[in-house]
Amino acid sequence: MSAARPRPVPPERRLVVWCPDWPVVAARAAAGMPGVPGQAADTADAAAVFAANRVVACSPAARRSGIGPGMRRREAQARCPELAVFAEDTDTEARLFESVASAVEDLVVGVEVVRPGLVAVPVDRATAYFGGELPLAERLVDHVAARAGVECQAGVADGLFAATLAAYRGAFVGAGAGAEFLAPLPVTELNQPGAERSELVELLRRLGLRTLGAFAALAERDVLSRFGRAGLVAHRLARGRDERPPLRRTPTPELALTESFDPPLDRVDTAAFTARTLATRFHTGLASRGLACTRLGIYATTENGEELGRVWRCAEPLTADGVADRVRWQFEGWLRAASGRPTAGVDRLRLVPEELVAGRSLQLGLWPGGGSAEHTPESDRAARALVHVQGLLGPEGAVTAVLDGGRGPGERVRPVPWGERRTPAEGHDAPWPGRVPAPSPATVHDPRGPARVVTDDGTAVEITARNEVTGAPALVAVGDDPPRRVLGWSGPWVVQARWWAPEHTGVHARVQVVLEGRDDAVAAFLLRWDAECDPAWSVEGTYD
Incomplete structure (x- = not known):
């Protein structure tokens, strides 16, 4: 007698709060312009955030002028000459988003920051207290607008992916109706920020699979054999399931990393330096056990006994750089908060892997420490010296140059703090009419x-x-x-x-x-x- 096949466990029901055009909101805040967190919004101003000379996000006024994501900067400024132009700054976006995450946490526990501009919360227990999903969503939207001064909208569905798409549309998807909700949506929705699937999406379109429902109708075995593991994860999402099976490893206490500081951390630059060191130790400890973290808990205690905490959810397993970025972003959010800032420095930090998966998707470096073939004792000493300089002067105290896009020689050089990823921006190798040919001036x-x-x-x-x-x-x-x-x-x-x-x-x-x-x-x-x-x-x- 054969054993019965276990029924699939349904995804956890989630409510997602989405702040439209968050990169624009954060950029205007950093520039001290109106329409920022804590100030009255002025939607009449046209603004856009650019990366590699293409629009990443734009304000409603810019969209009314015909500007949209992916548009080239020259075309956008031609359509709207008064357009305010900002460069993409993920650090600023993450730091300022702490005010929104804190506002959501005032009402619901278990807040997870998916990325700056998007937070998710479990709704099972909260709905019983607030009288349903709709009253909870309305209360959250009103509270975020009142406390953080940011407009947002919410959506509810089974699983994070479906709930995110529901938030984009302000929809409430009934329990068990996630696949039906996703079916008519275009397959391009698989290409969400933080989970680059552009090549897979383009391949699906060429094969005639233009909706999530058409992709979900394929057999799982066929998807795995044709598209590999990345295609299988996308197939699970299209079917209204979580991208990873619900049953995961339970983190053991020894996987968490706790560090005490004397004197306490009360400066962002010092915290950024510390974050890089802790992130390397944290990631190395997980990798040595063949594990990777997909939900990172960052918990801190101040000198006055205040408890701070935030959970970051990631679409892909975190690398050491990814852990360092989130720790740095969180410290910036805590230490630079306009309201609710800690009254003392942080004297204890704890990194907890809230969710673990097998680390097979991470390609480990061939050389110790993930370095290149030029990894030598001399390069190690130089790296330690530069890190020491950053500890004294801040992250910007030691920088290296990256050859980027641009026309003039000065425009092409972009300084990158030591230890950050030295990758040219997208479009750096574009034709760039008017660029001076080689050789470049010394x-x-x-x-x-x-x-x-x-x-x-x-x-x-x-x-x-x-x-x-x-x-x-x-x-x-x-x-x-x-x-x-x-x-x-x-x-x-x-x-x-x-x-x-x-x-x-x-x-x-x-x-x-x-x-x-x-x-x-x-x-x-x-x-x-x-x-x-x-x-x-x-x-x-x-x-x-």
Whole structure:
């Protein structure tokens, strides 16, 4: 007699609170603009957050102008010249979101921050106290607006994925109706922030599977053989289930990491330095047992006995960098909170793996510590020295350069704090019209020094509306030096910024010149011409 096949356990019912356009709200808050947490909202202002020159999020006013996610910056500014432009800043978004998470926690226990802008709470016990799911959601939305000054909307469904999509639509999905709710939605909904599935989504679309229901109708065995483990996880979501089976490992006490501090931590930069060290130890302890953390509990005790805590839920198993980021974000939220800030420094921190999965999805480094082939004792000593500098001066006290996208040499260099991921932004290898070709100048001047460029007859050289020079450069004076004869030159490379705004042309150009030097030596410079500056020519770079 064969054993009966166990029935699948339904996902936990969850309520998700979503703050629309949170990157814009956080960016405006950091800039001190209206319409931020704790201030009256002003939705008439158009604003957008960009990453790699593409829209990540935009305000309602920007959407009314036809701006949407994925749009290029130039097109967005052409549609709305008064658009306020902000760069994506995940640290600021996470720090400011603590006010929203705290407001939700005032009413419901068990708050989990999925990502900045999105929190989830269990509803089974809370609904009995508030009289149902709808009264609970209405109370949460009103409370967040009153305490944090942020507009939000809520949704309820079985499982985090379905509840998140319900929150986007302000929907309440009945128990057991998650698959029916998800079925007509486009398969692109699988590509949520923090869980990059763009390649899988594009493949499903090419195969004609354009809705979650069509994808869910496939047999699980076929999905696993064709799309692998990533496809199987997405298939579970499309069917209205959790991305991982409900029965998981129970964390044992020795997996938690507790650290005491003397003196207590009361500065964000010191906390950021400490977070990186603790995150490495925490992750190494889990990896040595073949485990990975998907829900991280961060608990702190202040010198005055105050208890602080927050749980972060992650779509993918956390790496050491992921743990460090969340600890740093949480400390920033606690120590920089406008209200409810601790009255004393943190003297005890505890990291708890609230949920564990097998660590097979994490590829461990070949070399000790996850370093590269150049991992040597000398590099270790240098790394420790830089970390020590950061402990004294803060995270920005030691930075390395990353070659990023841009047209000018100064625009392409982005400083990254030591220990952070040194990855170029998306779109760094785009054509970038007007970019100066290689080689790049060895020295980039900031601020730029003045220069004067004239022809043989002493006429000042300018750039015409047709992007041409008015005459061949013959003499160049750099700063207070006497003019020197031009041995060779190339260019111009013209950049037209804000071309849609007649009151501000923003045209500038760059020219490379080789000049006679002293003692039979030559000198090479990168010169920049700005139509609206006086003097128009300046020295932007020097070549060796």
